[in-house]
Amino acid sequence: MAKSARRGPYFCGIDAAMDVVTGKWKSLILWELHHHGTRRFAELRRGLPGVSEKMLIQHLREMEEDGLVHREVYREVPPKVEYSLTEYGVSLNAVLAPLGEWGTERMRRIGAEKVSVNAVTT
């Protein structure tokens, strides 16, 4: 417990929204969970090639704290934890969609490459 001041003060709404999305993998996590409905920790790892365990859990915890992600723990052996979007997370995803389209257009515009994300077409 040393970081994550979070929750303002903010300059404006965009500032407040960005605070919740900023983080190298957060928008990807949002996207993964939105498309798969629910994912286990290891599944998310596989879906986000390059992410470290540390970053993934750190982002997930923050997103949970921010009310975007729901964490369901099954007290079993071996352990099982499922992550999914809350309604709030879904609503964020919705307003992010136009931005995503803009970005896709930008990729075309500048001829940017897309890193292939395996386990995403499921």
Added chain:
Amino acid sequence: MAKSARRGPYFCGIDAAMDVVTGKWKSLILWELHHHGTRRFAELRRGLPGVSEKMLIQHLREMEEDGLVHREVYREVPPKVEYSLTEYGVSLNAVLAPLGEWGTERMRRIGAEKVSVNAVTT
């Protein structure tokens, strides 16, 4: 010239869009320029309380490079430079709007404070 790889590769559209908006003051710059139409360097500084010259010019340069901002130089003494949004910048602002509303709602939700931005009500 040591930083600013920029332009991909990206995981998805949101990734590509975020790349252009990420930076502590970029969304604010977008907002300022959108509301004032055109602003001089010093005016932007005043409108963004707390920004350093370095960060402001750095962000402006990147946004110019990204095609979001237009930089008009008047070869006068004393120097005069005016910044404004390009059509592309305006289009980004448009897709950012829903995100801004979501963020504003989030501020209400969590009771976040808003830092007062002077010279903004003009």
Added chain:
DNA sequence: CAGCATCCTAAGAGATACTG
């Protein structure tokens, strides 16, 4: 006025090893 150069700090991110 508008901007560049330099130095410095702190937060973000990555790698690796270990545990309930």
Added chain:
DNA sequence: CAGTATCTCTTAGGATGCTG
């Protein structure tokens, strides 16, 4: 399986002083 705990590295960001 689903994490924790460190340690290191890189980057964004900030402060200050100088220039065309």
